[in-house]
Amino acid sequence: xxxxxxxxxxxxxxxxxxxxxxxxxxxxxxxxxxxxxxxxxxxxxxxxxxxxxxxxxxxxxxxxxxxxxxxxxxxxxxxxxxxxxxxxxxxxxxxxxxxxxxxxxxxxxxxxxxxxxxxxxxxxxxxxxxxxxxxxxxxxxxxxxxxxxxxxxxxxxxxxxxxxxxxxxxxxxxxxxxxxxxxxxxxxxxxxxxxxxxxxxxxxxxxxxxxxxxxxxxxxxxxxxxxxxxxxxxxxxxxxxxxxxxxxxxxxxxxxxxxxxxxxxxxxxxxxxxxxxxxxxxxxxxxxxxxxxxxxxxxxxxxxxxxxxxxxxxxxxxxxxxxxxxxxxxxxxxxxxxxxxxxxxxxxxxxxxxxxxxxxxxxxxxxxxxxxxxxxxxxxxxxxxxxxxxxxxxxxxxxxxxxxxxxxxxxxxxxxxxxxxxxxxxxxxxxxxxxxxxxxxxxxxxxxxxxxxxxxxxxxxxxxxxxxxxxxxxxxxxxxxxxxxxxxxxxxxxxxxx
Amino acid sequence: xxxxxxxxxxxxxxxxxxxxxxxxxxxxxxxxxxxxxxxxxxxxxxxxxxxxxxxxxxxxxxxxxxxxxxxxxxxxxxxxxxxxxxxxxxxxxxxxxxxxxxxxxxxxxxxxxxxxxxxxxxxxxxxxxxxxxxxxxxxxxxxxxxxxxxxxxx
Numbered sequence: 001x002x003x004x005x006x007x008x009x010x011x012x013x014x015x016x017x018x019x020x021x022x023x024x025x026x027x028x029x030x031x032x033x034x035x036x037x038x039x040x041x042x043x044x045x046x047x048x049x050x051x052x053x054x055x056x057x058x059x060x061x062x063x064x065x066x067x068x069x070x071x072x073x074x075x076x077x078x079x080x081x082x083x084x085x086x087x088x089x090x091x092x093x094x095x096x097x098x099x100x101x102x103x104x105x106x107x108x109x110x111x112x113x114x115x116x117x118x119x120x121x122x123x124x125x126x127x128x129x130x131x132x133x134x135x136x137x138x139x140x141x142x143x144x145x146x147x148x149x150x151x152x153x154x155x156x157x158x159x160x161x162x163x164x165x166x167x168x169x170x171x172x173x174x175x176x177x178x179x180x181x182x183x184x185x186x187x188x189x190x191x192x193x194x195x196x197x198x199x200x201x202x203x204x205x206x207x208x209x210x211x212x213x214x215x216x217x218x219x220x221x222x223x224x225x226x227x228x229x230x231x232x233x234x235x236x237x238x239x240x241x242x243x244x245x246x247x248x249x250x251x252x253x254x255x256x257x258x259x260x261x262x263x264x265x266x267x268x269x270x271x272x273x274x275x276x277x278x279x280x281x282x283x284x285x286x287x288x289x290x291x292x293x294x295x296x297x298x299x300x301x302x303x304x305x306x307x308x309x310x311x312x313x314x315x316x317x318x319x320x321x322x323x324x325x326x327x328x329x330x331x332x333x334x335x336x337x338x339x340x341x342x343x344x345x346x347x348x349x350x351x352x353x354x355x356x357x358x359x360x361x362x363x364x365x366x367x368x369x370x371x372x373x374x375x376x377x378x379x380x381x382x383x384x385x386x387x388x389x390x391x392x393x394x395x396x397x398x399x400x401x402x403x404x405x406x407x408x409x410x411x412x413x414x415x416x417x418x419x420x421x422x423x424x425x426x427x428x429x430x431x432x433x434x435x436x437x438x439x440x441x442x443x444x445x446x447x448x449x450x451x452x453x454x455x456x457x458x459x460x461x462x463x464x465x466x467x468x469x470x471x472x473x474x475x476x477x478x479x480x481x482x483x484x485x486x487x488x489x490x491x492x493x494x495x496x497x498x
Numbered sequence: 499x500x501x502x503x504x505x506x507x508x509x510x511x512x513x514x515x516x517x518x519x520x521x522x523x524x525x526x527x528x529x530x531x532x533x534x535x536x537x538x539x540x541x542x543x544x545x546x547x548x549x550x551x552x553x554x555x556x557x558x559x560x561x562x563x564x565x566x567x568x569x570x571x572x573x574x575x576x577x578x579x580x581x582x583x584x585x586x587x588x589x590x591x592x593x594x595x596x597x598x599x600x601x602x603x604x605x606x607x608x609x610x611x612x613x614x615x616x617x618x619x620x621x622x623x624x625x626x627x628x629x630x631x632x633x634x635x636x637x638x639x640x641x642x643x644x645x646x647x648x649x650x651x652x
Binding site for chain 1 (some may be wrong): 540
């Protein structure tokens with residue numbers, strides 16, 4: 001067994017004391033960040049990147065830290081959903097529907113325990129899936145030429161509509177905007193300065209990390225400033241999380257189905273955890289119908305979305321690692337980190353850096369166990385964090401972002417760039433234009449253009465190379481199918497909602 | 499909280515955004531023609547930006563024609579607070595190097611906490627605490643050289 005050997009090797013990497021410590025720090029910090037209302041995995045990982053960078057961590061260590069934060073945030077997101085009825089981020093939204101009613105009824109501890117188990121199972125199933133499927137995908141991807149890669153990027157952007165609840169038009173506008181922003185800087189092929197308007201600071205292009213932190217963290221704070229500050233919510237009594245663990249046996253089938261659906265939603269490029277939790281919740285609700293108590297505190301309504309969103313988080317790592325195409329906003333940030341370290345994910349990464357890939361996979365398995373162990377007894381402590389006043393938390397977020405960005409290049413220009421992206425992110429969010437496609441466009445634009453131009457130079461400018469191989473035609477057909485499915489689904493939802 | 503005004507407002511927001519994006523697409527298309535095409539390159543540096551600006555322009559026009567849902571725009575007081583934060587951070591970025599990290603950050607933390615609703619009694623001690631914590635974290639734990647205050651360090 002190839003994979004087993006690699007995995008054993010990965011565990012040897014992940015079990016190094018330094019890596020174990022980083023995973024523990026990542027899991028704890030991630031759960032804390034995830035538990036804070038309004039701060040999800042995207043913000044959490046974005047804020048941690050400059051720190052990881054400045055720590056001088058090796059790529060493997062930095063990745064282990066950041067994916068631990070990622071998994072931790074996905075665990076933590078449920079805490080504020082259940083305790084405060086405020087989802088930490090979009091994927092945790094479905095958990096509020098039954099989690100908060102359970103907490104109101106004095107079963108908060110049970111909900112937290114059950115959701116911890118559901119999160120663990122979901123994430124573990126996804127990690128097993130990652131272990132099995134990523135190498136398979138790599139075997140296919142290794143045959144990809146530039147034309148096939150170009151098709152793959154088209155697939156990623158075609159499925160982007162599924163990422164968000166927003167409209168298709170707006171998602172595609174956002175993607176185009178990101179792609180256009182990605183062309184700023186010196187063109188690597190011809191050395192022509194594009195859209196720099198004589199500003200030499202722009203010659204290197206727009207720094208992904210600066211843009212990401214602006215788009216997510218700064219715009220989040222701007223949004224926060226207009227919300228009502230006197231949001232006084234008295235947290236409910238929690239009680240023990242152990243009954244929830246016992247309960248999880250009766251929810252086993254729900255958790256299993258949720259994990260599977262979430263995993264598939266995560267793997268599809270462009271779709272993500274929100275879709276995973278939404279689909280698994282609505283499936284359970286439909287399956288049990290009147291027999292369930294959904295919306296009023298049904299334990300299955302907590303187990304399904306939590307299994308779904310954690311499984312999606314793991315699934316989203318598959319296209320990111322094996323193809324270099326992130327499946328979600330957070331994996332886009334992880335991709336940005338890799339690109340900033342001059343590592344290009346993709347099939348070659350598995351051949352050239354097996355230590356990194358398999359160490360990461362093993363670290364995910366270990367991190368999951370850590371998170372389960374941390375979350376059952378310490379859930380009360382994490383819930384305490386929710387009581388920290390926002391006038392302390394939000395300035396802290398702003399300043400960590402600010403100092404972190406400054407320390408990347410010691411350049412005040414970056415700070416203004418970050419603020420500009422903060423305003424852009426804020427305006428986009430107000431217009432209900434999703435920001436994740438902007439990030440994907442910005443990140444993938446360079447590679448997409450590079451592959452297009454390489455394909456063209458092979459044929460001397462004959463565009464038909466783009467659809468001349470079976471693989472690329474297959475990808476286009478798949479993309480078109482998903483696009484149509486997404487459009488039909490959006491229409492159905494619209495019809496039912498209006 | 500009547501239903502009618504926000505909807506009209508929303509459509510306006512999308513239309514303005516659509517117009518701005520359409521202009522951006524047009525500008526990008528037009529400017530891309532100034533990029534010098536390299537020798538022996540079937541696809542020069544201007545092609546990809548043009549390829550992107552076409553769908554951007556078309557979709558922006560569609561957005562003007564069929565605006566969707568928007569969130570409500572902030573009230574005046576919120577807008578003032580938001581501008582305050584941007585202004586504060588902008589000033590912080592300007593004074594960070596001339597003034598040095600510690601004084602600039604202490605000032606920024608305290609004012610930010612005020613902005614986010616703390617009283618002076620809360621903002622002063624906790625702002626100082628956060629400022630120093632950041633200094634310790636970045637300067638010592640992470641080992642990043644932060645700008646020194648002139649005439650303060652040796």
